[in-house]
Amino acid sequence: MGAAGRSHPVSRTPSALAGIALVIAAVACFATLDTTTKFVSASVPLLMALWFRYFFQAVATTAVVLPLRGLSVLRTAHPKFQCLRGLLLLLSSLFAFLSLKYMPVAEFTAIGAIVPLLITLLAATALGEKVSALRWSLVIGGFVGTLIIIRPGGEDFNWTLLLPLAMVATNTGFQVLTSKLAKTEDPITMHLYTGWVGTLLAALALPFAWVSLPAWSLWGWLLLMGVAATVGHFMLILGYMRAPAATLTPYLYAQIAFAMVGGWIAFSHVPDGWSLLGMLMIAICGALGAWLTARESRALKEFRILPAES
Numbered sequence: 001m002g003a004a005g006r007s008h009p010v011s012r013t014p015s016a017l018a019g020i021a022l023v024i025a026a027v028a029c030f031a032t033l034d035t036t037t038k039f040v041s042a043s044v045p046l047l048m049a050l051w052f053r054y055f056f057q058a059v060a061t062t063a064v065v066l067p068l069r070g071l072s073v074l075r076t077a078h079p080k081f082q083c084l085r086g087l088l089l090l091l092s093s094l095f096a097f098l099s100l101k102y103m104p105v106a107e108f109t110a111i112g113a114i115v116p117l118l119i120t121l122l123a124a125t126a127l128g129e130k131v132s133a134l135r136w137s138l139v140i141g142g143f144v145g146t147l148i149i150i151r152p153g154g155e156d157f158n159w160t161l162l163l164p165l166a167m168v169a170t171n172t173g174f175q176v177l178t179s180k181l182a183k184t185e186d187p188i189t190m191h192l193y194t195g196w197v198g199t200l201l202a203a204l205a206l207p208f209a210w211v212s213l214p215a216w217s218l219w220g221w222l223l224l225m226g227v228a229a230t231v232g233h234f235m236l237i238l239g240y241m242r243a244p245a246a247t248l249t250p251y252l253y254a255q256i257a258f259a260m261v262g263g264w265i266a267f268s269h270v271p272d273g274w275s276l277l278g279m280l281m282i283a284i285c286g287a288l289g290a291w292l293t294a295r296e297s298r299a300l301k302e303f304r305i306l307p308a309e310s
Helices: 002-039 044-069 078-103 106-112 115-125 131-151 159-181 187-203 218-240 245-267 271-304
Strands: none
Touching: 002 044, 002 078, 002 106, 002 218, 002 245, 044 078, 044 187, 044 218, 078 106, 078 115, 078 159, 078 187, 106 131, 106 159, 106 245, 115 131, 115 159, 131 159, 131 271, 187 218, 187 271, 218 245, 245 271
């Protein structure tokens, strides 16, 4: 093998490490967003906070991107799917905001982390893809972990604990549509459309939700929500531009740890033993699923480059 061939793996390593660092920073931002959302929801109408979160993201993204890329960044071959994607993310955010109003940050984050496992289930049922027994066991393990956190039938159970499941359903649709559009669409274009579609749809309810805030400090917390969401999504995009999804997905589960720290600092909440068990099951099953994807991807590449038999 020549010098160029030997240097190729080494040149990819810093890029992968940068992608991992960006993803970890992104999920730290998302944990900050969720913790701040729960704090703000006690004083600010939910729809008002939701609109501000999307408005800040849309304006900030536009202000950064348009001078660099011009109006050409708005071109898309699938405007209807871009709007549908924005609607799905808005609904996911709405259910997330509702969930955080009624349940702890860490438990909510762990339930949200079953989305990759649910995509596996969707691939098997709706898309007809073959799913191995090991993958099925990981999906089942993730759902068992969710049931342990929610504990239906338990004395602490109430209907609000089902709200994260609605968030998971809408977010799964958002992720599936994102993976389809990402094959042909610019990720920055997708990010722009997501922000503005969410802003405009949330603005429809704004006249019914707008109130004068009792303290100016609440505007600062709303600003923090907007910054955390915008910076987090930008870092996530940058991370996936530097390393493949199979490499980065296991690190998304670091958000559960960040959420636990945020819940402890802001609300002095520590998950009980059963919740910790459920969170651990979800994190392990999700991370193993990502590892399995990476292994299968490597095996497929090796198969494709094998010389044909004569």
